[in-house]
Amino acid sequence: MCVGVPAKVVKKMEFSAVVDVMGSQTTVGTIFVPELELGDYVIVHAGQAMSIVDETYAKESVEEWRKLVDARNSETV
């Protein structure tokens, strides 16, 4: 599994979940993220979900990059 690529939870069991990452599905342990819900994205390490991705923050990061890029573009126009 690629480093740092979030995996989407497509099926949730008691202490595990089926996740999809770039089209391939695998079962991971979820004991470290008890608040996990179906449809969440998780970061997986060695077969365990370690953290749930907060999409709001992820979107903010993209906006931050865009701002930096736009600022550069307007400087060079």
Place this chain on the structure above:
Amino acid sequence: MQEILKQSNNPEICKPLVEAVIEKAKEFEEKFGRKPAFMEVCGSHTMSLARTGVKPCLVDHVNLISGPGCPVCVTDQKSIDAMIALAEGENRIICTFGDMMRVPGSTKTLLDSKIAGKDIRVLYAPVEAVRVAEENPDKEVIFLGIGFETTIPILTLMIGEAEKRGIKNFSIWMTTKLVEPVLRYLLDAGEVNLDGFLLPGHVSIVLGEDSYKYLVDEYHISGVITGFQTAELLSGIYKLIDLALKKEAAIVNNHPSVVSKTGNLVIHGWLDKYLTECDEAWRGIGIIPNSGLDLKPEYDQYNAKKRFTVEIGEPRKTKCRCGEVIRGLIKPNECSLFGKACHPMNPIGPCMVSAEGSCAAHYQYMRESF
């Protein structure tokens, strides 16, 4: 989310980000008369920086130094030899991460032992080792427990699972490492001049943003917690240069979508329950006090070091300079064996074997630049 992921590797975003970083780095060089120097602490960062092309793109402008974050690479030779010797015992099944198989011991590798008929299994998900033990009650199943804070919790999970299922033939050979003691070691030793740290996204999931305060409070040095995609790496480096330019020290969480202030508290609970600090030997450094975690005495039955003894001699001396590579003192191509006697098909040291090793990253992605 897929769209966000796409953006983090989108050339339309990443190319201008590279330019922005280079511009900032030039500003730094004009001001201070040298390139800014940052250490990536994590082996996965080393590989990502090389694979995404970020490191080659910035090679003339930013000094990105690989640090002690590849777990296989920092494991000292005696420990490697001990793990290989462990596999020689009768009636054992050794379970391990794939990276360990080809790490050269003083006389052989685990792969050599496997070819010679020893039962050594590579597992992607370590908890599988508990199932292996359950299915093989007449054998001792030993997991080689190397890793940093991201992997250590998974070892505790295995103990929890073995306890729950009443499995008695399972144990872990613990040689874990912690980030804070080795960063303190590097800063105290003062061998390498740094303007900041690119802090590991994965380890920080466990540790949390607040755990790095000592860098600012005690060493007045910055750290930016960063993910592994191209734009994440670039924006992390940009923020580090910006702080260094302003001569400010701060911890910045550049990976807030997965790293919280406190870290994963559920994981902290697992670590507290099973583990206690211990001294650990690091390759090229020696013992750093309280730089690892071992099982608490009440879990001795799962502690392979308490259950099995191995006899090993003094490690064979080679010209491998992994010890200096992981301390950031030399770049891989400064080792006289790099690309000659030592290459991925014939690794002399762990840094050329591991998927997170600096020498392997340099060999795969950086060779055209020297």
